[in-house]
Amino acid sequence: MISVEHPSYLYLAAAVPVLAAGYLLRRRAQQQAHGQMLGAAPVSARLRQALRLLALAALVLALSNPQPRAQAAGPVPDQQPRRLVFVVDVSTSMLAADVLPDRLTQAKKVVAETVRGLPGREVGVVVFAGNAQLFQPLTTDAEVLSQACATIGPALVPRQGTSLAEALALAALVLKPTPQHRQVACVLSDGENHAPRYAALADSLSKAGLDIVAVGVGTPEGAAMYTQSRPGEEPRAKRDRRGQPIISRFQEASLRRMVQDRPGRYIRLDNWRSASASLRQALQKLDPSARPTADASPAQYFQWCLLAALVLLVAEFLVPLFHRIRA
Structure with a gap:
């Protein structure tokens, strides 16, 4: 079955019989004007006129954009674009500058660019540290x-620590996933202090309908941690009991x-632009509404x-060329 995307253009097809009738009337008028001396129109002239009219009909049909009619299918459980919640780590370890200017700034750029x-996707943000x-x-x-992402910082969650379990549970509460209508949470973190039990939690959330994507921020070599300074003050490195700078190292294994x-x-995350592009590709693969169908293209x-x-x-x-060759 065939349908057309722009049926209004089909009204232009009325020009085809009008032009055909106009050609016949013009020919009859010429015959009358010359006292029936013209006789019937040459075959080549009639053929050329017919070809022009058929070409016009084909152009009108192209304007209407014919395409296959969608076939009725059985119920599909998940056809709505999935909602997305970014789960952003704002613990002080995210201020480490092993990626410039620091881990948190890179993570915020990934969120904004993604x-x-x-467009049109429902997106939210959960921040976490000690809670x-x-x-x-x-x-x-x-x-x-x-614009909201630009204001994300450790001051939003003064209690330090890494409560990823609470953050994932809050994301699930916001998204309300079900096995029939799955949703997506994207964790952006350096992986520090992520307990092994978080893997079991992620598995249970996946069974409940929440797909999790992780973006790792940092380098294995790490960098010194700094306390968040007040405006106008120099940042100060955090030190242990022996006075040595505390090094924050990226824990990729926990995120995997x-x-x-x-x-x-x-x-x-090597740089925020490439990470954003990779993240969009991952989200499109998880979203069935963004996948191309196997039907024939209307084009x-x-x-x-x-x-x-x-x-x-x-x-x-x-x-005319063929007519001259035959003659």
């Missing part, structure tokens, strides 16, 4: 969310365990109509 590439809190409720306004080493679920029929019009016009141009 959101711009997901978790909802920073940005679900919204489809990418500009509002991007959390996503159960599933392909495409873990992304290493295939559109192109065939244009090709038919071109062939007909070329044939109309060649008719």
